[in-house]
Amino acid sequence: VNSDSAPSSCSKDSGPVVPTIPLLGFLQRVQETALKTYGKSSFDPKDYVDLSLKFNLSTTVEAFDKLPKTANGSVSVKDLDAFIGEYFKGAGEDLVYAEPLDFVPEPHGFLPKVENPEVRAWALEVHALWKNLSRKVSTSVHQHPELHTMLPLPGPVVIPGSRFREVYYWDSYWVIRGLLASKMYETAKAIVINLISLLDTYGHVLNGARAYYTNRSQPPLLSAMVYEIYNRTGDVELVRKALPPLLKEYQFWNSEIHKVIISDAELGNHSLNRYYAMWNKPRPESSTMDKKFASKLLNDCEKQQFYRELASTAESGWDFSTRWMRNPSEFTTLATTKILPVDLNIFILRMEVDIAFFAKVVGENTVAEDFLRASQTRQKAFNSVFWNAKMGQWLDYWLNNNAACEESQTWEAQNQNENVFASNFVPLWIDLFNSDTPLVEKVTRSLQSSGLLCAAGIATSLTNSGNQWDFPNGWAPLQHMIVEGLSRSTSTEARSIAKDIAERWIRTNYVAYKKTGAMHEKYDVEKCGEYGGGGEYIPQTGFGWSNGVVLAFLEEFGWPEDQKIGCN
Numbered sequence: 001v002n003s004d005s006a007p008s009s010c011s012k013d014s015g016p017v018v019p020t021i022p023l024l025g026f027l028q029r030v031q032e033t034a035l036k037t038y039g040k041s042s043f044d045p046k047d048y049v050d051l052s053l054k055f056n057l058s059t060t061v062e063a064f065d066k067l068p069k070t071a072n073g074s075v076s077v078k079d080l081d082a083f084i085g086e087y088f089k090g091a092g093e094d095l096v097y098a099e100p101l102d103f104v105p106e107p108h109g110f111l112p113k114v115e116n117p118e119v120r121a122w123a124l125e126v127h128a129l130w131k132n133l134s135r136k137v138s139t140s141v142h143q144h145p146e147l148h149t150m151l152p153l154p155g156p157v158v159i160p161g162s163r164f165r166e167v168y169y170w171d172s173y174w175v176i177r178g179l180l181a182s183k184m185y186e187t188a189k190a191i192v193i194n195l196i197s198l199l200d201t202y203g204h205v206l207n208g209a210r211a212y213y214t215n216r217s218q219p220p221l222l223s224a225m226v227y228e229i230y231n232r233t234g235d236v237e238l239v240r241k242a243l244p245p246l247l248k249e250y251q252f253w254n255s256e257i258h259k260v261i262i263s264d265a266e267l268g269n270h271s272l273n274r275y276y277a278m279w280n281k282p283r284p285e286s287s288t289m290d291k292k293f294a295s296k297l298l299n300d301c302e303k304q305q306f307y308r309e310l311a312s313t314a315e316s317g318w319d320f321s322t323r324w325m326r327n328p329s330e331f332t333t334l335a336t337t338k339i340l341p342v343d344l345n346i347f348i349l350r351m352e353v354d355i356a357f358f359a360k361v362v363g364e365n366t367v368a369e370d371f372l373r374a375s376q377t378r379q380k381a382f383n384s385v386f387w388n389a390k391m392g393q394w395l396d397y398w399l400n401n402n403a404a405c406e407e408s409q410t411w412e413a414q415n416q417n418e419n420v421f422a423s424n425f426v427p428l429w430i431d432l433f434n435s436d437t438p439l440v441e442k443v444t445r446s447l448q449s450s451g452l453l454c455a456a457g458i459a460t461s462l463t464n465s466g467n468q469w470d471f472p473n474g475w476a477p478l479q480h481m482i483v484e485g486l487s488r489s490t491s492t493e494a495r496s497i498a499k500d501i502a503e504r505w506i507r508t509n510y511v512a513y514k515k516t517g518a519m520h521e522k523y524d525v526e527k528c529g530e531y532g533g534g535g536e537y538i539p540q541t542g543f544g545w546s547n548g549v550v551l552a553f554l555e556e557f558g559w560p561e562d563q564k565i566g567c568n
């Protein structure tokens with residue numbers, strides 16, 4: 001990890017910090033001035049850190065410093081408009097449209113089980129959205145990286161959409177699932193090659209391909225992406241190329257900051273993982289908001305700690321949720337680094353299983369045996385640390401406050417977080433768990449009585465907090481992992497619930513699309529046909545992972561000719 005090792009003056013926050021580029025510091029000054037000048041309405045801080053320079057940084061800073069400013073730091077709208085127009089290229093211009101070469105309007109063998117003509121026509125429209133979301137890094141980024149926060153990438157990517165103008169790590173898994181249903185194998189492989197290039201350069205796959213995301217990763221699903229592509233294409237070369245970087249990624253997630261040892265009286269020590277960003281300042285893409293929240297805190301030390309929690313929550317992909325808050329009504333009590341999350345540990349378990357499989361494919365038998373053993377050990381840890389037999393769910397585990405300083409912590413039942421989140425059911429996604437029929441039946445009953453199953457899909461949590469990873473929002477990745485897990489089991493009941501959830505999700509996506517002309521980032525699971533809201537930015541459309549999950553569900557479950565589509 002290339003981090004700044006200067007000791008922090010704050011004893012509560014001694015973790016590493018990855019230094020950032022000078023351009024970002026300057027863009028945050030422009031962002032702050034823009035907020036003061038234009039006001040809050042329709043202000044998105046990310047727009048300013050996504051600008052590219054037309055001239056070198058010092059020329060631009062000099063011109064900015066000369067703008068006449070009022071005492072509170074604002075400038076006139078006319079001056080700021082003129083400055084931005086003269087010195088910057090617009091946000092998004094650094095990633096240019098790229099025609100996906102393997103796109104055809106109706107691929108051969110596309111969604112064979114979708115017979116209903118209305119659903120088929122819509123599925124073809126969703127399939128065509130890959131063209132809208134396909135991009136490549138502009139030549140200027142390759143030739144003058146110092147003028148951009150966009151990071152150079154070797155090949156084309158698929159972006160989520162709207163304000164998310166760059167490739168994202170965990171989003172890409174569901175984008176790839178959709179691309180595979182769309183038979184766009186080359187586009188899917190190119191995404192993986194790009195993520196591997198980030199891993200080669202930074203030692204981890206970044207949250208997204210921007211300079212302000214270098215201090216953290218996102219839910220690690222690279223091995224799952226490679227597995228799904230190999231499963232469809234049999235591309236051994238891809239597996240051979242991916243294996244060494246995956247071993248490097250495994251090291252990253254098992255480095256000192258992400259690893260915690262939990263000891264229990266019966267089975268000894270369990271090595272498990274948490275999110276932990278290498279950053280203790282405001283997130284540049286949301287800097288004005290982060291500072292406002294931090295202003296409630298007493299001193300710099302508390303602020304640093306809070307900023308690390310904010311960035312670590314962004315690493316979790318669940319930014320933001322009461323799941324990570326000690327007090328659900330107080331945002332500054334975020335404590336993501338003090339939690340062992342069920343889903344992160346499932347993703348790492350999947351990484352171990354996948355690496356063992358890939359190593360076997362390329363004849364690295366010792367590696368295969370080592371990772372098989374690691375996966376068996378982690379499965380045992382799941383049963384001891386996360387499983388709650390009374391609830392029939394796997395629960396996040398709260399670490400004691402001084403976790404970072406302790407060698408190991410002793411497991412205590414009271415540290416399991418008994419609040420219900422969709423992530424409590426994510427272990428079903430993994431064959432090691434969904435192949436156990438009595439277990440699946442118990443967890444299915446628990447899901448049915450959890451309160452999470454709603455008219456239009458699975459809710460993220462039971463708490464309506466106004467955060468986007470909470471009730472009543474439903475997110476495509478969560479629907480997909482739980483549905484896929486249930487549908488892989490041999491339990492008839494679980495499979496029928498999987499189909500029911502998938503149908504509800506398809507209906508709500510369809511009706512919202514017909515009403516708004518767009519696919520959405522998240523949906524309101526209480527109301528069929530409504531998109532979701534809340535959180536720190538306005539609802540986004542596009543949308544990579546929602547498109548991917550709809551196509552994957554339609555491929556798996558189909559839609560009979562005589563079954564009506566629409567809200568029931």
Ligand SMILES: OC[C@H]1O[C@H](O[C@H]2O[C@H](CO)[C@@H](O)[C@H](O)[C@H]2O)[C@H](O)[C@@H](O)[C@@H]1O
Pocket residue numbers: 046160164168170171207208283285286314315317318319320
């Ligand atoms: O700009 C605020 C935050 O936005 C991202 O998070 C959300 O969008 C991502 C892209 O679809 C998604 O991967 C994530 O789960 C969402 O919560 C970004 O990843 C954050 O780092 C960023 O601070």
